[in-house]
Amino acid sequence: xxxxxxxxxxxxxxxxxxxxxxxxxxxxxxxxxxxxxxxxxxxxxxxxxxxxxxxxxxxxxxxxxxxxxxxxxxxxxxxxxxxxxxxxxxxxxxxxxxxxxxxxxxxxxxxxxxxxxxxxxxxxxxxxxxxxxxxxxxxxxxxxxxxxxxxxxxxxxxxxxxxxxxxxxxxxxxxxxxxxxxxxxxxxxxxxxxxxxxxxxxxxxxxxxxxxxxxxxxxxxxxxxxxxxxxxxxxxxxxxxxxxxxxxxxxxxxxxxxxx
Amino acid sequence: xxxxxxxxxxxxxxxxxxxxxxxxxxxxxxxxxxxxxxxxxxxxxxxxxxxxxxxxxxxxxxxxxxxxxxxxxxxxxxxxxxxxxxxxxxxxxxxxxxxxxxxxxxxxxxxxxxxxxxxxxxxxxxxxxxxxxxxxxxxxxxxxxxxxxxxxxxxxxxxxxxxxxxxxxxxxxxxxxxxxxxxxxxxxxxxxxxxxxxxxxxxxxxxxxxxxxxxxxxxxxxxxxxxxxxxxxxxxxxxxxxxxxxxxxxxxxxxxxxxxxxxxxxxxxxxxxxxxxxxxxxxxxxxxxxxxxxxxxxxxxxxxxxxxxxxxxxxxxxxxxxxxxxxxxxxxxxxxxxxxxxxxxxxxxxxxxxxxxxxxxxxxxxxxxxxxxxxxxxxxxx
Numbered sequence: 147x148x149x150x151x152x153x154x155x156x157x158x159x160x161x162x163x164x165x166x167x168x169x170x171x172x173x174x175x176x177x178x179x180x181x182x183x184x185x186x187x188x189x190x191x192x193x194x195x196x197x198x199x200x201x202x203x204x205x206x207x208x209x210x211x212x213x214x215x216x217x218x219x220x221x222x223x224x225x226x227x228x229x230x231x232x233x234x235x236x237x238x239x240x241x242x243x244x245x246x247x248x249x250x251x252x253x254x255x256x257x258x259x260x261x262x263x264x265x266x267x268x269x270x271x272x273x274x275x276x277x278x279x280x281x282x283x284x285x286x287x288x289x290x291x292x293x294x295x296x297x298x299x300x301x302x303x304x305x306x307x308x309x310x311x312x313x314x315x316x317x318x319x320x321x322x323x324x325x326x327x328x329x330x331x332x333x334x335x336x337x338x339x340x341x342x343x344x345x346x347x348x349x350x351x352x353x354x355x356x357x358x359x360x361x362x363x364x365x366x367x368x369x370x371x372x373x374x375x376x377x378x379x380x381x382x383x384x385x386x387x388x389x390x391x392x393x394x395x396x397x398x399x400x401x402x403x404x405x406x
Numbered sequence: 407x408x409x410x411x412x413x414x415x416x417x418x419x420x421x422x423x424x425x426x427x428x429x430x431x432x433x434x435x436x437x438x439x440x441x442x443x444x445x446x447x448x449x450x451x452x453x454x455x456x457x458x459x460x461x462x463x464x465x466x467x468x469x470x471x472x473x474x475x476x477x478x479x480x481x482x483x484x485x486x487x488x489x490x491x492x493x494x495x496x497x498x499x500x501x502x503x504x505x506x507x508x509x510x511x512x513x514x515x516x517x518x519x520x521x522x523x524x525x526x527x528x529x530x531x532x533x534x535x536x537x538x539x540x541x542x543x544x545x546x547x548x549x550x551x552x553x554x555x556x557x558x559x560x561x562x563x564x565x566x567x568x569x570x571x572x573x574x575x576x577x578x579x580x581x582x583x584x585x586x587x588x589x590x591x592x593x594x595x596x597x598x599x600x601x602x603x604x605x606x607x608x609x610x611x612x613x614x615x616x617x618x619x620x621x622x623x624x625x626x627x628x629x630x631x632x633x634x635x636x637x638x639x640x641x642x643x644x645x646x647x648x649x650x651x652x653x654x655x656x657x658x659x660x661x662x663x664x665x666x667x668x669x670x671x672x673x674x675x676x677x678x679x680x681x682x683x684x685x686x687x688x689x690x691x692x693x694x695x696x697x698x699x700x701x702x703x704x705x706x707x708x709x710x711x712x713x714x715x716x717x718x719x720x721x722x723x724x725x726x727x728x729x730x731x732x733x734x735x736x737x738x739x740x741x742x743x744x745x746x747x748x749x750x751x752x753x754x755x756x757x758x759x760x761x762x763x764x765x766x767x768x769x770x771x772x773x774x775x776x777x778x779x780x781x782x783x784x785x786x787x788x
Binding site: 159160161162163165166169187188209211212236254255256 | 564565568569571572573575576577579625626627628664665666667
């Protein structure tokens with residue numbers, strides 16, 4: 147009976163940890179055919195790799211530079227055939243408690259070969275990453291937003307985002323280069339990113355870093371309102387009457403910064 | 407001698423009469439007492455200052471001479487039993503009162519009674535101060551236990567322990583010799599971490615511990631971690647609180663190196679200047695606002711508190727955030743190895759021979775003076 151090997155991707159920022167996992171996976175091949183499709187140093191590399199070499203299982207560390215394991219799992223939800231994700235972690239009290247509660251699979255480093263094998267044998271029965279479970283993990287704000295374009299996952303660095311604007315079913319992400327469409331809730335994004343964005347309108351969050359200034363405009367019918375002037379894009383956005391206080395708030399901050 | 411706090415708090419002991427904190431407290435107390443006397447004696451509030459100035463004019467020569475003599479005689483005094491030491495100090499005080507005031511009595515028209523009054527005032531002040539210092543030492547003796555507990559808490563993050571074990575495991579099959587060295591380093595590190603860390607240790611030992619720690623981190627992080635040691639001119643025999651640097655280096659790696667996939671350098675610069683040991687630690691830092699840097703303030707506060715317990719006002723720890731780096735500056739008074747406790751001597755030496763005392767002391771003092779002159783404003787990380 148020629149079983150198809152289980153395709154595994156290893157994600158860890160520490161080379162020795164990746165090497166150790168590879169050794170352990172080798173040890174498991176006697177009991178279970180395994181093919182390691184690759185190794186990645188962080189979540190971002192992992193996503194790149196997975197576009198060309200799909201895997202059924204991703205073994206990922208949690209703490210990693212550029213993109214951590216939990217953020218990786220969130221982006222993997224958007225991959226056409228999402229893999230099963232098992233986290234490997236050295237020690238992470240709080241996260242582990244949350245993992246238990248949400249029945250997210252994890253292995254504790256150093257990993258024992260028996261534990262690894264048991265986890266691998268479970269994989270075909272496991273469902274891919276579950277949105278609701280992942281969303282309850284104690285994650286820090288994402289560094290990227292991910293959108294699906296022609297069945298590929300495209301990462302948009304949060305640092306590049308000028309504004310987020312809700313339109314009907316989608317949110318438009320505006321970067322200096324182009325626009326993307328995102329299917330998420332503006333309120334959730336506002337909560338996740340805290341002070342990075344400021345709400346200027348019921349349907350619009352603007353990145354503080356891209357605000358160049360404000361301008362008072364008078365319509366043809368004599369109504370006056372504020373507009374946000376932006377860096378990086380040649381556009382301006384209206385500030386709603388309800389959010390007018392942000393004009394004064396940001397103005398004051400700018401003055402304080404100048405003084406300091 | 408272990409700073410202003412004695413090692414055996416159950417035995418009453420003299421305060422460290424060479425410690426800046428002690429001397430400041432004495433000066434403040436005596437002048438404060440003079441102010442109270444002035445308040446009581448002056449018929450009008452406006453005259454209090456005048457009265458105070460004339461009183462201090464009377465008190466100060468005596469006080470300063472007394473402090474200077476005690477500063478000189480402190481080492482032999484500290485060896486006497488407490489009762490004998492206090493009596494000797496009383497004797498010194500009376501002798502100085504006589505020496506300072508007899509000429510004054512002859513020169514001016516003051517009577518001999520003023521000498522008696524002066525002596526009584528000085529003895530009363532001295533008794534009260536000694537009682538105060540004894541009470542203070544007693545109050546702080548739980549604090550020194552606390553310092554030990556804090557040293558326990560300053561111990562390595564479990565995160566580091568498990569990742570290191572994992573890294574060693576990855577070496578076992580292919581590079582058994584490197585695995586051996588790594589395990590030996592870990593054993594050394596944990597031996598220090600698990601011992602009673604109440605006593606001061608030689609700086610060279612602490613530096614050696616840090617080297618072993620950073621070697622282990624390098625095993626894990628590979629090229630991402632560069633370490634720049636600049637300790638050629640450090641006084642290896644200076645006595646410092648144990649685990650003064652290691653927790654800060656652990657922070658430097660955790661916050662400065664691990665969050666980035668790029669190469670980063672942790673630099674350590676230790677030098678001597680004007681009888682003080684300066685330690686400058688620097689690591690790259692990017693403000694990302696992630697959850698990765700909680701816990702940093704805890705390690706800083708921990709080390710700062712232990713420095714204060716051992717050295718009072720004579721040591722300091724400042725940190726500051728620059729555009730892309732983070733710096734910690736520690737200043738401790740130079741206390742040579744002669745003050746080393748018996749506990750430290752019993753321990754196995756872990757020094758590299760080249761590092762201890764290879765540079766003559768006067769040369770050490772010259773190194774890094776310009777750096778030491780830089781101001782280090784206290785900046786908290788927001």
